[in-house]
Amino acid sequence: MGYYSIAYSRRMHQKILILDFGSQVTQLIARRIREAHVFCEVHPCDVTDDWVRDYAKDGNLKGVILSGSHASLWEDETLRAPQAVFELGIPVLGICFGMYAIAAALGGKVEGGHKREFGYAEVRARGHTKLFEGIQDYATPEGHGMLHVWMSHGDNVTEMPPGFKLMASTESCPIAGMADEERRFYAVQFHPEVTHTKQGNAILKRFVLDICGTRPDWVMGDYISEAVEKIRQQVGDEEVILGLSGGVDSSVAAALIHRAIGDQLTCVFVDHGLLRLNEGDMVMDMFVGKLHAKVIRVDAAAQFLGHLAGVNEPEAKRKIIGREFVEVFKAEAASLKAGGADVKGAKWLAQGTIYPDVIESGGAKSKKAVLIKSHHNVGGLPEQLGLKLLEPLRELFKDEVRELGVALGLPHDMVYRHPFPGPGLGVRILGEVKKEYADLLRKADAIFIEELRNFKDAESGKSWYDLTSQAFAVFLPVKSVGVMGDGRTYDYVVALRAVQTSDFMTADWAELPYALLKKVSSRIINEVRGINRVTYDVSSKPPATIEWE
Ligand SMILES: Nc1ncnc2c1ncn2[C@@H]1O[C@H](COP(=O)(O)OP(=O)(O)OP(=O)(O)O)[C@@H](O)[C@H]1O
Ligand SMILES: O=c1[nH]c(=O)c2[nH+]cn([C@@H]3O[C@H](COP(=O)(O)O)[C@@H](O)[C@H]3O)c2[nH]1
Ligand SMILES: NC(=O)CC[C@H](N)C(=O)O
Numbered sequence: 001m002g003y004y005s006i007a008y009s010r011r012m013h014q015k016i017l018i019l020d021f022g023s024q025v026t027q028l029i030a031r032r033i034r035e036a037h038v039f040c041e042v043h044p045c046d047v048t049d050d051w052v053r054d055y056a057k058d059g060n061l062k063g064v065i066l067s068g069s070h071a072s073l074w075e076d077e078t079l080r081a082p083q084a085v086f087e088l089g090i091p092v093l094g095i096c097f098g099m100y101a102i103a104a105a106l107g108g109k110v111e112g113g114h115k116r117e118f119g120y121a122e123v124r125a126r127g128h129t130k131l132f133e134g135i136q137d138y139a140t141p142e143g144h145g146m147l148h149v150w151m152s153h154g155d156n157v158t159e160m161p162p163g164f165k166l167m168a169s170t171e172s173c174p175i176a177g178m179a180d181e182e183r184r185f186y187a188v189q190f191h192p193e194v195t196h197t198k199q200g201n202a203i204l205k206r207f208v209l210d211i212c213g214t215r216p217d218w219v220m221g222d223y224i225s226e227a228v229e230k231i232r233q234q235v236g237d238e239e240v241i242l243g244l245s246g247g248v249d250s251s252v253a254a255a256l257i258h259r260a261i262g263d264q265l266t267c268v269f270v271d272h273g274l275l276r277l278n279e280g281d282m283v284m285d286m287f288v289g290k291l292h293a294k295v296i297r298v299d300a301a302a303q304f305l306g307h308l309a310g311v312n313e314p315e316a317k318r319k320i321i322g323r324e325f326v327e328v329f330k331a332e333a334a335s336l337k338a339g340g341a342d343v344k345g346a347k348w349l350a351q352g353t354i355y356p357d358v359i360e361s362g363g364a365k366s367k368k369a370v371l372i373k374s375h376h377n378v379g380g381l382p383e384q385l386g387l388k389l390l391e392p393l394r395e396l397f398k399d400e401v402r403e404l405g406v407a408l409g410l411p412h413d414m415v416y417r418h419p420f421p422g423p424g425l426g427v428r429i430l431g432e433v434k435k436e437y438a439d440l441l442r443k444a445d446a447i448f449i450e451e452l453r454n455f456k457d458a459e460s461g462k463s464w465y466d467l468t469s470q471a472f473a474v475f476l477p478v479k480s481v482g483v484m485g486d487g488r489t490y491d492y493v494v495a496l497r498a499v500q501t502s503d504f505m506t507a508d509w510a511e512l513p514y515a516l517l518k519k520v521s522s523r524i525i526n527e528v529r530g531i532n533r534v535t536y537d538v539s540s541k542p543p544a545t546i547e548w549e
């Protein structure tokens, strides 16, 4: 899969180039810039000088941002900014590792082994530079402007390159920002792209709008027309099959692709035996009427459960599920007989892959980010797919996908459903997956969701389903002792999980009312024979993840 780019936007819009060194938050830079209505693209940091010059040649490139990285400069010599970036005569902003990349390219010095700073910090910002002018959280009695920021680094710039002046400092990091205002090169040690940096948006806007001078003329409506045009160009008259789960992302992807190519699209909904209670029927009901697209339902429960038998390790399970999905898609693609007699099956596989799936699978542009878990649709895909991938949402965050869904006219209920992971109950049954466990979990999960919908918050009038971003039950394959009807029980445990988040990259556990937890626990223990204990998960992400595997 190549990087994401839209030929049409490149012609029409002024743009910012983000070079990705593999930070977990690179895409947040892009997102903040999109929020400022400026078109931007993320590309890997190891593009060549010729590529950069070619990219800039139409005159629309107005600035370059160099991202952070998990690595250190001396660990990986491929992590360098192309020299051409500094020769275009346009502004450059380096963030964290990006600041080291500037120092390395222009004759400064970077060293490790100094004080590490992770999390909140206070930075003294020098207001005389254009980047910070008039931007501060508060002023000290001496009149110094201060910023509340988020830091995540172990290395430091210890000598600025010639021509640079100090722009910011913290107690433990004397050079926390530097600028060569003549050449319009800026660098900050902290991360303006994360929301914990309070003035982060203001700083990025200052860079993009004032320093680079881009026109803020990019909106979600453009995204639709540009994506539609790009899909048509990519696909031509070939057939596409799309993995439809009934979730938000694949529904939005289906609507977008359907708008682009109509009947060349066939949706394939896979029932792998790890869906929630009655989900298969619900998805078919919802799609066959509402989406006006062709939908095929494939019953593959025996195939998935067969291959998962005896497998305990989460990554191994994810890989198997990813592989079996592809087996199903390939078989459906090959047997597709749409269109005229000369159509030999589908050439494309479309998925509703979104950015957090990509980054957590360690599959960001530069392939430099680390692996957290292989989302079945990214890291779980086999090397030899045999189909071309079409993933129009690959660069968007969940809330942007929802915004797109609304703009495409999808029903509110569909767009605001809680997400459900492709591997389904497969990653919510810890260890080996068995049908018996899945059946118990389905019942417990359905009770939890039903009560979340029933319970309304007095203040806002909203249901707890709407007040949480994702909620589900997890099956723990351990047994504990209980007493029921004066008899002894020795049965399984489920954990309830409910989180609140906007982008699913970080999440807080939800403070559900005790009355709700009480009702759910009592109903599960009474109604689901085989479960005698219910617990509530009070871990945030990070350091936990949302799913248990
Ligand atoms: N049961 C399924 N049948 C077919 N394709 C699926 C199935 N489950 C997942 N997929 C594919 O994998 C992709 C990723 O799944 P994921 O759960 O992240 O997205 P989603 O289901 O579309 O949306 P949501 O995150 O709201 O659940 C989907 O967009 C879809 O293309
Ligand atoms: O389609 C998916 N395929 C997967 O393999 C997968 N793993 C996690 N998730 C969903 O991603 C979000 C973040 O989950 P984690 O905090 O567990 O990584 C949560 O919304 C998870 O439900 C997946 N979705
Ligand atoms: N967030 C970053 O870019 C960190 C860069 C580098 N890994 C450091 O520790 O300093």
Ligand SMILES: [Mg+2]
Pocket (backbone or CB within 6 Å): 245, 247, 248, 419, 420, 421, 422
């Ligand atoms: Mg899903």
